Amino acid sequence: MQDNPLRRWLTSLLARKGGKTVLVKALSKRDRRRVLRHFLALDKDDRLLRFGSMLPDEQVTAYVNKLDFAHDIVFGVYNTRFQLVGVGHLAFTSKEAHPDSIHYTDKEKVAEFGVSVSKSARGQGVGTRLFERAAVHCRNVDVDTLYMQCLSSNRTMMHIAKKAGMEIHREYGEADAHLHLPPPSPSSVLAEALEEQMAKIDYTVKSNARAALRFLLPRR
Ligand SMILES: CC(C)(COP(=O)(O)OP(=O)(O)OC[C@H]1O[C@@H](n2cnc3c(N)ncnc32)[C@H](O)[C@@H]1OP(=O)(O)O)[C@@H](O)C(=O)NCCC(=O)NCCS
Numbered sequence: 001m002q003d004n005p006l007r008r009w010l011t012s013l014l015a016r017k018g019g020k021t022v023l024v025k026a027l028s029k030r031d032r033r034r035v036l037r038h039f040l041a042l043d044k045d046d047r048l049l050r051f052g053s054m055l056p057d058e059q060v061t062a063y064v065n066k067l068d069f070a071h072d073i074v075f076g077v078y079n080t081r082f083q084l085v086g087v088g089h090l091a092f093t094s095k096e097a098h099p100d101s102i103h104y105t106d107k108e109k110v111a112e113f114g115v116s117v118s119k120s121a122r123g124q125g126v127g128t129r130l131f132e133r134a135a136v137h138c139r140n141v142d143v144d145t146l147y148m149q150c151l152s153s154n155r156t157m158m159h160i161a162k163k164a165g166m167e168i169h170r171e172y173g174e175a176d177a178h179l180h181l182p183p184p185s186p187s188s189v190l191a192e193a194l195e196e197q198m199a200k201i202d203y204t205v206k207s208n209a210r211a212a213l214r215f216l217l218p219r220r
Contacts, residue, residue, distance in 0.1 A: 075134060078202070092143060107145070111145065166178060
């Protein structure tokens with residue numbers, strides 16, 4: 001099948017799983033507070049799935065405070081009420097961190113991806129869209145290997161990984177999945193640029209609507 005990320009993105013945009021349009025936006029320092037709120041709202045089980053251990057609030061806070069938005073890429077999905085309901089973290093690391101990567105890539109860096117979606121927004125394609133955006137971003141910065149680690153009991157994430165064509169290795173209850181990505185193409189660059197533009201407009205509209213509501217209906 002012909003590789004066409006732009007068509008894939010438009011198709012998923014129009015599919016509107018669960019009746020909602022999912023737009024993924026690159027987050028910045030100004031979203032840090034909302035990222036923290038999103039992670040703190042994850043219960044113990046979800047924190048185990050997302051971070052590999054049941055991190056207490058203090059460690060989650062320390063993790064978010066240390067997030068380097070200039071170096072790593074953090075993607076987010078906002079719902080209609082301007083709440084951050086999905087966060088994907090893409091970190092670029094030297095391939096020494098994944099010794100097996102010598103079999104898959106001759107690039108210097110590989111990418112690692114972690115994702116979480118608020119319970120209220122699950123099953124609407126948010127996790128899938130965050131993953132797809134991370135993959136297209138990797139392509140566009142010429143990183144061709146994307147890793148994801150999770151528990152092999154995490155059936156939803158395993159499903160997303162398989163659907164994306166990831167190769168999965170299971171060991172001691174953990175799954176190490178990786179995806180080999182093609183080089184950038186005009187379609188992959190355009191798909192990411194268009195999505196970011198649409199997500200920025202969506203973000204601005206929601207943020208202004210929220211500010212207007214706060215002005216008109218101040219809290220007592
Ligand atoms: C994993 C997670 C990110 C998925 O987010 P989501 O927005 O609900 O995912 P999506 O809606 O995009 O996709 C869910 C897919 O899994 C499928 N699914 C759901 N439960 C499933 C299960 N028990 N077994 C198999 N597949 C399942 C859905 O049918 C859907 O598939 P489809 O798109 O082919 O119809 C979310 O559940 C989460 O945040 N979990 C806690 C943190 C975590 O596990 N992070 C991953 C480790 S990095």
